[in-house]
Amino acid sequence: MFLQIRDVNKQFVNQNAASTVLSDINLDIKEGEFVSILGPSGCGKSTLLSIVAGLTKTTSGEILLNGQQITKPGKDRGMVFQQAALFPWMTVEENVMFPLRKEMKKKEAREVAHQYLQMVQLSNYTKHSPHELSGGMQQRVAIARALSMNPKVLLMDEPFGALDEQTRSRLHHELEKIWLETKKTILFVTHSISESIKLSDRIVVMGTRPGIVLEDIQVRIPRPRAQHPQMTAKLEERIMGLLQTEIDKVVKEELAYAANN
CATH class of the missing domain: 3.40.50.300 (P-loop containing nucleotide triphosphate hydrolases)
Known part of the structure; x- marks a missing residue:
């Protein structure tokens, strides 16, 4: 099992x-x-x-x-909480890249981040700050961040x-x-x-x-x-x-x- x-x-x-x-x-x-x-x-x-x-x-x-x-x-194990818990000083792209920082080079991490942001339909918001997003969009970023670790x-x-x-x-x-x-x-x-x-x-x-x-x-x-x-x-x-x-x-x-x- x-x-x-x-x-x-x-x-x-x-x-x-x-x-x-x-x-x-x-x-x-x-x-x-x-x-x-x-x-x-x-x-x-x-x-x-x-x-x-x-x-x-x-x-x-x-x-x-x-x-x-x-x-x-x-x-x-990837975790998604009730609140998105994004870093407010980082962009959407940087938030998704964060757990990958020790696993791969920056270029590769950005490509992975974009893959999962596309999956949650946020490709057009990579450079936005979390406060510029709705609550639902923030949760999608949190899901993309958790999935990025595969x-x-x-x-x-x-x-x-x-x-x-x-x-x-x-x-x-x-x-x-x-x-x-x-x-x-x-x-x-x-x-x-x-x-x-x-x-x-x-x-x-x-x-x-x-x-x-x-x-x-x-x-x-x-x-x-x-x-x-x-x-x-x-x-x-x-x-x-x-x-x-x-x-x-x-x-x-x-x-x-x-x-x-």
């Missing part, structure tokens, strides 16, 4: 109290799959992605990529969460087109059921307190998904039922806690 998440647990200790964020997470992800991680706030979605990125350590368990244990960040896995932490609905829909189309062209393995964190259905091969639905895998769902709806509204609605209803049960559980726990304190 390409990406293996094995018995991953994560606890955070605060003022001598331990909080379990992730409990016994096990996932196998094939090369080239688009997998979304979906769940309520606080279920550990972003923490899991950070562990795969090598930015956060597990309390126990391990992550394997092509059989090699992940213990730190590496160029085999990572084995693209990790995306709610990359479109802060965008308006129209911009988000347009970027869904562009991301799907990029994925179909590159066949990169993508691990995508989202709060949106419709977003996960539109983009994913699989949807990992998570519960909270602690973060666990409720269900790992294969999306068997042909692409493009917009052409199959009945199948999409049926799957959306199924996922909503899973999440509503989880929300009801949390509310019940909070009411019980309030009654006893």
Whole structure:
């Protein structure tokens, strides 16, 4: 298996109290799959992605990529955050070239940057500064920067969460087109059921307190998904039922806690 998440647990200790964020997470992800991680706030979605990125350590368990244990960040994993996190003093071209600065000569790095800026339809903005771009365009630069490293896995932490609905829909189309062209393995964190259905091969639905895998769902709806509204609605209803049960559980726990304190 390409990406293996094995018995991953994560606890955070605060003022001598331990909080379990992730409990016994096990996932196998094939090369080239688009997998979304979906769940309520606080279920550990972003923490899991950070562990795969090598930015956060597990309390126990391990992550394997092509059989090699992940213990730190590496160029085999590209990360796209909710905010584009571009360097404001650099041009669009320079931002995409930045992770390549130690890997290749400047001319070659510029050619690679232009290749991926063309892929995200920003060839005409290479000399612009980030502040001259819209939020959606900045996210496209961030995607181009992550892809420029030619990572084995693209990790995306709610990359479109802060965008308006129209911009988000347009970027869904562009991301799907990029994925179909590159066949990169993508691990995508989202709060949106419709977003996960539109983009994913699989949807990992998570519960909270602690973060666990409720269900790992294969999306068997042909692409493009917009052409199959009945199948999409049926799957959306199924996922909503899973999440509503989880929300009801949390509310019940909070009411019980309030009654006893």
